[in-house]
Amino acid sequence: MGSTSTKSNMQKNNxxxxxxxxxxxxxxxLNDSLQAVIPAMFPILxxxxxxxxxxxxxxxxxLNMVASVMQPLVGLYTDKRPMPYALPVGLTxxxxxMLGLALAPNFWMILLSVLFIGLGSAVFHPEGSRVAYLAAGNRRGLAQSIYQVGGNSGQALAPVITALVLVPLGQFGAIWFTLIAGLAVFFLIHISKWYAVQIKFFYGDTKKQSEKKPDKGLxxxxxxxxVVLVFLVFARSWYAAAISNFYAFYTIENYGxxxxxxxxxxxxxxFMGAVGTFLGGPLADRFGKRNVILLSLLAPAPLALILPYVGPxxxxxxxAFIGLLLMSSFSVSVVYAQELIPGKIGTMSGLIVGLAFGMGAIGSVALGSLIDIFGLTITMIAISVLPLLGLLTYxxxxxxxxxxxxA
Structure with a gap:
């Protein structure tokens, strides 16, 4: 009878x-659109x-340090002590x-409000990735793609948020995003109930697997x-940050x-990066995660190299093609890391998504300094070699x- 129950649970898990x-x-x-509000508000503030x-x-x-770098720490803690209801608490x-951001009268209140938003995001990302893992069955690449494409789409909304909400309404326009956060809390309460039930079936097996200590050589x-995987994610994040943060200035300067x-x-x-994020997971399920990571960096490399020399x-x-190809490994990198160290689902998600993006933000500061010293054109030519680091995938x-x- 116990064997039949276990078999039923395994079938359900697949x-x-x-x-x-x-x-x-x-x-x-919804969560990442809240984060996108902050840089979109800079001209308003x-x-x-x-x-x-x-x-x-x-x-x-x-925002970057709290929301990104804290993710591995949150993941490390919740890998040992899963907290299903941390999801709605984080979005609260x-x-x-967001409420504080809309009403803040000075810089310090803005900073405190951003701290609360960053904390919510730091809690959401590793736990959200764990939910995607638990709901994935045997299609982990597709599951992470569905989860991650939501975040990429939220980030892509920043120009729309600026044009439709913040420009006409100003700082107080951020008040509307408390409704978005409230909607996310409502959805996450439902998710947490499902998560609490599933964790009983999944976590025991995962914990046993993680307790298998490999020998020193392994x-x-x-x-x-x-280390190689994190370095590859750094390279991808640095290139994406260069385009996202500085390419607009390049077009203004060079194309008028x-x-x-x-x-x-x-x-x-x-937008094409979000499409690539979605497509990468199913491709990895079929052709292998390592192959998709390799393709995502080397395929856009020649396009990146010629980008600084072409017209508008x-x-x-x-x-469009660089975004599509480059971001196809976004969710795949997370799944690869999770399978590399089983039982550390939240930690690996936090490391690959959070810490890597935090380093990408630091890369943006470094790139900004290079632009100040050498100019936009030379810097854009220099960063075009970053996708070639995909050779390290071998x-x-x-x-x-x-x-x-x-095994």
Whole structure:
């Protein structure tokens, strides 16, 4: 009887729960759209509160450090002590932060509000990734793609948020995003109830698997593979940050475009990146995660190399293909890391998504300094070589080898 029950649970575990995946994907979109509000508000805050660029930089730094770098720490804690209801609690923190952002009378209140939003995001991402893992069944690549494409879509909404909400309504327009946060809290309460039930079936087996300590040689190989993977994610994040943050200035300087026209290039890159994020997971399920990671960096490399030398029409076409290809490994990298170190689902999600993006933000500061020293054109030419670092993917063990390690 016990054997039959276990078999039934295993069969259930292999089913992909699409309803949960789509809801957590929508929540990811809502969460990341809240984050997108903050940089979108910079021109508004600069005028309404008279903030300096240094103060705006501190706001961006606070958001990135709290929301990104804390993710591995949250993941590490919840891997040991799963907390299903941390999801709605985290978004409640973001809701409080959005309310504070709309009503803040000074810089310090803005900074405190951003801290609350960052904390909510730091809690949401590793736990949301765990929900996607639990609902994935045997289609982990597709599941992470559905989850991650929500976040990428939320980030791509920044130009729309600026144009439709913040420009006409100003700082107080952020009050409308408390409703978005409240909607996410409502969805996440439902998710948490499902999560609490599922964790009883899944977590016991995962914990046992994670307690299998590999020998020293294998442990060294796993750590080496993880270092290579994080480095590859850094390279991808640095290139994406360069395009997202500075390419608009490049088009204005080199093509004579207006600010509004330059946003089309950024939106194209981000939107096609979201499409690539969605497509990468199913491709990885079919052709292998390592192969998709390799393709996502090397395939756009020649396009990235010629991007600084083409005209305004060709560049927008190249950006579409670069975004599509480059971001196809976004969700795949998370799944690869989770399978590299089983039982550390939240930690690996936090490391690959959170810490890597935090480093990408630091990369943006470095790129900004390079632009100040050498100029936009030379910097854009320099960063075009970053996708070539995809050659390091050959140092990663194959999917089959990773599976054999834990057989």
């Amino acid at each position: 089913q992909t729960v699409y309803s949960i995946l789509f809801i957590i994907g929508i929540c990811h979109l 600069e005028k309404s509160l008279g903030l300096t660029f240094t103060q705006l930089g501190l706001i961006a730094f606070t 923190s973001s809701m409080v932060g 442990s060294k190989a796993i750590k080496g593979a993880l 475009l207006t600010i509004a026209q330059s946003q089309v290039y950024i939106f194209t890159f981000l 029409i060709s560049s927008i076409i190249l950006l 140092l990663l063990p194959s999917d089959e080898k990773v599976s054999q390690w834990y």
